[in-house]
Amino acid sequence: xxxxxxxxxxxxxxxxxxxxxxxxxxxxxxxxxxxxxxxxxxxxxxxxxxxxxxxxxxxxxxxxxxxxxxxxxxxxxxxxxxxxxxxxxxxxxxxxxxxxxxxxxxxxxxxxxxxxxxxxxxxxxxxxxxxxxxxxxxxxxxxxxxxxxxxxxxxxxxxxxxxxxxxxxxxxxxxxxxxxxxxxxxxxxxxxxxxxxxxxxxxxxxxxxxxxxxxxxxxxxxxxxxxxxxxxxxxxxxxxxxxxxxxxxxxxxxxxxxxxxxxxxxxxxxxxxxxxxxxxxxxxxxxxxxxxxxxxxxxxxxxxxxxxxxxxxxxxxxxxxxxxxxxxxxxxxxxxxxxxxxxxxxxxxxxxxxxxxxxxxxxxxxxxxxxxxxxxxxxxxxxxxxxxxxxxxxxxxxxxxxxxxxxxxxxxxxxxxxxxxxxxxxxxxxxxxxxxxxxxxxxxxxxxxxxxxxxxxxxxxxxxxxxxxxxxxxxxxxxxxxxxxxxxxxxxxxxxxxxxxxxxxxxxxxxxxxxxxxxxxxxxxxxxxxxxxxxxxxxxxxxxxxxxxxxxxxxxxxxxxxxxxxxxxxxxxxxxxxxxxxxxxxxxxxxxxxxxxxxx
Amino acid sequence: xxxxxxxxxxxxxxxxxxxxxxxxxxxxxxxxxxxxxxxxxxxxxxxxxxxxxxxxxxxxxxxxxxxxxxxxxxxxxxxxxxxxxxxxxxxxxxxxxxxxxxxxxxxxxxxxxxxxxxxxxx
Numbered sequence: 167x168x169x170x171x172x173x174x175x176x177x178x179x180x181x182x183x184x185x186x187x188x189x190x191x192x193x194x195x196x197x198x199x200x201x202x203x204x205x206x207x208x209x210x211x212x213x214x215x216x217x218x219x220x221x222x223x224x225x226x227x228x229x230x231x232x233x234x235x236x237x238x239x240x241x242x243x244x245x246x247x248x249x250x251x252x253x254x255x256x257x258x259x260x261x262x263x264x265x266x267x268x269x270x271x272x273x274x275x276x277x278x279x280x281x282x283x284x285x286x287x288x289x290x291x292x293x294x295x296x297x298x299x300x301x302x303x304x305x306x307x308x309x310x311x312x313x314x315x316x317x318x319x320x321x322x323x324x325x326x327x328x329x330x331x332x333x334x335x336x337x338x339x340x341x342x343x344x345x346x347x348x349x350x351x352x353x354x355x356x357x358x359x360x361x362x363x364x365x366x367x368x369x370x371x372x373x374x375x376x377x378x379x380x381x382x383x384x385x386x387x388x389x390x391x392x393x394x395x396x397x398x399x400x401x402x403x404x405x406x407x408x409x410x411x412x413x414x415x416x417x418x419x420x421x422x423x424x425x426x427x428x429x430x431x432x433x434x435x436x437x438x439x440x441x442x443x444x445x446x447x448x449x450x451x452x453x454x455x456x457x458x459x460x461x462x463x464x465x466x467x468x469x470x471x472x473x474x475x476x477x478x479x480x481x482x483x484x485x486x487x488x489x490x491x492x493x494x495x496x497x498x499x500x501x502x503x504x505x506x507x508x509x510x511x512x513x514x515x516x517x518x519x520x521x522x523x524x525x526x527x528x529x530x531x532x533x534x535x536x537x538x539x540x541x542x543x544x545x546x547x548x549x550x551x552x553x554x555x556x557x558x559x560x561x562x563x564x565x566x567x568x569x570x571x572x573x574x575x576x577x578x579x580x581x582x583x584x585x586x587x588x589x590x591x592x593x594x595x596x597x598x599x600x601x602x603x604x605x606x607x608x609x610x611x612x613x614x615x616x617x618x619x620x621x622x623x624x625x626x627x628x629x630x631x632x633x634x635x636x637x638x639x640x641x642x643x644x645x646x647x648x649x650x651x652x653x654x655x656x657x658x659x660x661x662x663x664x665x666x667x668x669x670x671x672x673x674x675x676x677x678x679x680x681x682x683x684x685x686x687x688x689x690x691x692x693x694x695x696x697x698x699x700x701x702x703x704x705x706x707x708x709x710x711x712x713x714x715x716x717x718x719x720x721x722x723x724x725x726x727x728x729x730x731x732x733x734x735x736x737x738x739x740x741x742x743x744x745x746x747x748x749x750x751x752x753x754x755x756x757x758x759x760x761x762x763x764x765x766x
Numbered sequence: 767x768x769x770x771x772x773x774x775x776x777x778x779x780x781x782x783x784x785x786x787x788x789x790x791x792x793x794x795x796x797x798x799x800x801x802x803x804x805x806x807x808x809x810x811x812x813x814x815x816x817x818x819x820x821x822x823x824x825x826x827x828x829x830x831x832x833x834x835x836x837x838x839x840x841x842x843x844x845x846x847x848x849x850x851x852x853x854x855x856x857x858x859x860x861x862x863x864x865x866x867x868x869x870x871x872x873x874x875x876x877x878x879x880x881x882x883x884x885x886x887x888x
Contacts, residue, residue: 252832302780
């Protein structure tokens, strides 16, 4: 008897790995063996399930019971109760699931109900380190069909075109057209390249990381198909070295594909050769820009070049090069297996398919979600994300990272697609979605993104190198309470200049966080300038902590907790904060039991 | 990898395993009572035979799982079959021998094996 009747899926994405999922796996293996269940149940390491806020996550099939916040100590109970006796350990079930009924599978929770998974279809379902499991879910079927039936490259490109797929890296260019341009370009020696942009650098974004960690083979298959379609025989995946798990799984996957002959010479005896190599990036944000990325693969310093010529004409090593983002590739095999019509039926008129978002910030369900294009921001934030925790008010959502903008609460019903987001001054970007509540100061947020850009600007062009620094100086001046009325005009003018004159796409979009906050939250900027006040109570120069003498009981807790000794007062007499010593850390407020200290 | 047939062979071998992870609503669920009473009455061989039969016939839409005490311990081992859209059927005093006919009659052909049900035993 060696039928495996139960699969225990443990997430080994970065989020769950950092909270001990590897130890949990070892404990499961130990417990299964100890309780004589190792012939009946097996542990499967998977990629990200998406609900990172509740990790480590363990899902036990066939029941589909999803256990959250699992610890090593819980393992014995799961094995002895669930695996041996078939009793679900209810206390470990996802809270939502517990309300909706004891055995609610992950797919029925509010978090998953509105989602539609295409790019993430295999994440959290298969073992990313097993090529057999990938083949078991129709993996390499699209490649096999195309190569063994010798489907003409043009027909493959036409399918991608007909699907309406647009680049998921941010700009949203038609993927089919990009393939067509690379296909049509003439290379002096016939050599062309296919590249994958896995240099995900936006703060708060981890979509590509999860795809690579959860389903690396889909990228390999899609790139091989792309190579066949455009006429390339060599591919490069440019991935950040900061993603060690993704790098390791890609290496494993490439090794397995080579062993099976799915990479290399004469794939499926079609005479088509294709090989893949990894290139590790050292973490420069600018290397996510396509021309800088290719410079970096060539071994040069990652700096952008002017376009045209576009990479499709003259890219890597001056040869025609196809460069797509990870998530774009993750859609390719689905489209080829299910047909362009099925893909085009999802989404809105101009934005087809689905989009993955990394939900972060002030949101209950931090994690990874994939929704059809055209889903409203409200659905993503309130339904899937579970809303803002702590009963706070939703204020804005930031999409598109340092190139994107903020969407205010008044526009929460905006459908999420390329054109709707662009029309309100934000952008799709790669898919980071950071939620902010009433405690976030929008000037401070704009400043945060500019600090990031000032750090990451490659320095090749003046508008980006000096312009963003001056922009940051102006914002710093405002947050320190030294803002003057004409500063806002200067900021707007400077933003326009940077937009129009920066060399690369990253530089041109750097003013977006400033412009969009200025557009939607101008009154906050004005409060900083005219009233020298930070409405959200974030900018330290503009706030002070004060003790309400009527509420203060003189318990001295605040004085004991103050790191700078700024609080004085006799026992049982109201205390006073010396503002010149106060560093505005807020420790006194945390220590006070009588709600006597407030920010003003 | 030389041909689609090779790929197909791996896929078929893996698919039956991965289908286990599809918790969709259109699947037939077969649940074996595996509390102390069930195990003591011989539920484990019943479960094993059930898995063996389901696997042998490659029934992809059937999920076999276990549950705790169903409540009528004197009739254990108990196997319950949930076909979507139908009343559940409870088989009692199960043995490995009875399993084969339940799989072939009920799971494959949709005919309830009346003589093994709780109604017949009572």
